[in-house]
Amino acid sequence: MHVLILTEGSSQIGFGHITRCTSLYQAFELFGAEPFMVVKGDKSARTVLEGLSYEILDWQKGWKAFRESLKDFELVVVDSYLAPKELYEDIANLKPTLFIDDYNRLEYPKGVVLNGSVYAPELAYPRKKELIYLLGGKYIPLRRAFWSCPTLRIRKRLRRLLITFGGDDARNMTPKVISFLRKNFPSLEIFVVVGGGFKNREEILTLRDQKVKVFERLSAEDMKALMLSVEVCISAGGQTSYELARLGVPAILVAVAENQLLNCEGWHKVGFARYAGWWEDKELFERLGKYLQEFINYQERLRASRIGKSLVDGKGALRVVKFVLMAFRKGLSYPSL
Template sequence: MKISIITEGFQNTGYGHITRCLSLYQAFEERRIIPRFYINGDDKCASYLNGARFEIIDWLNHPAQLIKKIINSDFAIIDSYLAGREFYEKISNFCERLLIIDDNLRIDYPESIILNGTINAENFPYQKKTGYEFLLGSEYIPIRKPFWDSAQRKYNKEIKNILITFGGQDVRNLTIPVVKLVGEIYPEAVIHAVFGNKENGEIEKLKELYKDVKFYNLLNAQQIKELMLTADVVITAAGQTLYELAVTGTPSVAVVVADNQKNNILEWSKSGFLIEPIFYNEINCMKKIAEQLQKFKSIGLRKKCGSAGRKKVDGQGSRRVVSYLIERKCAVDKFYLRKAVSEDSEIVYELSNDPSVRSQSINKKPIEWDEHTIWFDGKIKDNNYLFLLAFDREDNFIGQIRFEIENNSAVVSISLTEKFRGKGLSKKIIKEGSRRLFNEYQNVGSITAYILPHNSASLRAFEAAGYKPDGEELINNELFKKFLLER
C-alpha cells in the first residue's frame, strides 16, 4: 500500500501533530508497510521523526508539489489545524481515500474517514452522512510507540516522586512556579521537571538555582514513559500527554494551557481520571493545583484515578486504525500489496523454491539460501526493481509480483503460495501491481510477461489483467509466450 502522511510542525506551534502521526507511521511499519511524511514545518521536525521517511514541503502554499508526490496513494492521512476544506477536497481527488485526524469538528470535511481519538469523541455531534466513516473515541487514540504496551505501575503509600511536564513549549511558563509550589507541599519528594526545547545553557542555570530538582530536556518517548512510571503524581498540560498518563495509570493534575484542551479536560474529569479541571488563567490556578496535590496524598484516590485512566486508554489505538485501513483495503480485492523489506527474505525464498514455481520459471534450478540472500538484498535496494508482496487482511503471505525495469520497459513475474492459488487472485494482483508500476515509474511505457505455453492459469490471469499476446521468444532453449501491457 502507498500511505502518505500530510501534517505540520513549527517551533511556535509545537510538534504534536507529528508525534501522533508518527504513532500511525510506526503501526504501519510494524506491518512492514512504510509510509512517507510530507511536513509543512521547520528544520526541527526531523528530531521528532525517529528515522521515519519524510520530506519538508510547504504543501499549504504549494499543493501542486505535494500532489505530484502523493498521487495514487491508497490512503492519504492529514493531520492539520491549517488546511481548509478546499485543500482536503483537492487531495481527495488524487488518492483512493482520505483519513482526516480531527480533534473538535474543526471544519465541514469532505467525504473521508474521520479519526478522532479524543476521549468520548464517539458522543460528539458528527453528522453520520453517506460517504463518511468514523473512528471515534480513545480506543483509537494514536499515542507514541513505547506506550502501546505499558507495564502495570506500582502505587506507593507515600509520595516520593513528582513529575512536572507542560509540553515542549511550556507556552504559559508554568514549570518553575509549579516547581516552587510542589517543593512547599512535598519537601521530601524528588521533583522531576521536563522541558522540550530549552537550550542547554538555560537548563544548567535552572539546575544551579534549584539544586534539589532534576531537570530534563528533549527526552524521548521511552524516557518519558519511565519517568511517568516512576512518578507518584504528575502535573501536566491537558493535551495529548494525558492519554499517555492514562495508559500508564499515572495520577495526574492537569491544567488547560490552550483553548483546544478545554473539552479534553472536561471529559477526563467526567471519567474519574482527573479530580477536576484547572485553567491556567484562573486567579486561583495555583491554589487548585495545591489542593489536588494534597488530595493525592491518599493512595486510595491515586489508585482510583489511575484505574479510571487505564480503562479509557489501552495503548492500541494506532494498531486499531492501521488494522481498519488494511481490512478496508482488503474488503473488495481480498489482498493488499506492499514493498518487500529485508525481513521478508525467508518467505520469498520458500515460495521461490516451491517446485511448482521453479517448474514455471526461466531458471528451473533450486535456489541456494546464500545465493538468494545476496540476490534479495540487492533487489530490494535496486531503484530499477519494483518488488511487491501480497498479503491478506490477517497478514498471511499470498505471493509476490516483481518488475525488473530497463530503460522504458519492464518484465513482470508473479508467483502465489499454494494456499492462495485457484482463487482468482492472480489477475487482481497483476492488475494492481502493474498499475502501481506505471504510477511509480513514469518513464516505463510497457510491461512484458514471459509465460510457458502449458501454464494456462497464468495465461488466463495476464489476459484478464489486460495484457495482450505479443508473440513468442526462445529463452534457455525453451519457448515462452510473450504478453504485453502498454501504458
C-alpha cells in the same frame, strides 16, 4: 502500500500532531506499509522526528505544486488545524484518506475520521454517506513504547511528581510550577522534562537542586520509564494525558492551548485526572494545590489509575491502521455513523 502523512508542528504551535502521527507511522510500518511524513513547521520539529522518513515543507501554502506528489502514494493521512476544507476535499477526491480530528473542526469529505479523545463519542458529528468515524479512547494513537507496558504499582506514599508541558512549553509554565511546588510541597521529589523546543531551558536549569531533577532529550521509552517512576504528573492537556492514562499515572492537567480544553474537561469528568484550569486563570495554582492534596490520598490515586487504564489500552494506533488498510485495500463501503 505507500502512505503519506501530512501534518504540522513547530516551536510556536507545539508537537502534539507530530507525536500522534508518529504513532500511526510506527503502526503502518508494523503492518508492512511504507509511511512518509511531511510536516509544515520549523527546524525545531526535527527533535521529534528522529528515526522517521520525513520532510519539513509547507505543503498547505505550496499545495498546487505539492499535489502532484500524491500520485506516489496509495493512502493519505491528514492531521491539521490549519488546512482549509477545500484542501481536504481535493485530497479525498484523489486518494483514500484518514482524517484526524479533535473537536469536529469541519465537515469532512469521504474517508475515515479518527478522534481518539475521551470525549469524542459525545461530539455531534454529522451523519454522512461514505464517511466512517473511529471515536473514543480505544482508538487513540500512542507511540510504540506505550503499546505494551508493565503494570504500574500504586505506591502508598506520594513522594515523586513529574512535570511535563510538551515539547516547547510556550506558556512558560514549567518554572512557575516548580517554584510553586518547592514552596508548598517541599518534601516532594520533582522530575522535570525539558523538550527540544523549550526557550526557557536555562531558567529551568537554574532551579535544579537535590529535590528537582531535569531530564532532556528523552526517547519514548525513556519517557515511559520516567512516568512509571512517579506517583502523580502535572501536565499540559494534550497527547501526554493519554500516555499517562495508558500507564495509570494520575494527572493534574493545565490547558495551555484552546484545543486542550475539551480534553482536560473530559478527563476530569471521567475521574482519571483533575483539571486545574486554563494557564492564565487566577485560581490555577490554588486548584493545583488542592488537587495535589487530594492525590496524597492513596485511594484517590488508585481510583484515578484504574479509570485511566480502563479507557486507554495503548492499542489504538494498531486498531486504526488495521482498519483503514483493510477498508481501503478491499474497497469497503463507508456506512453512516
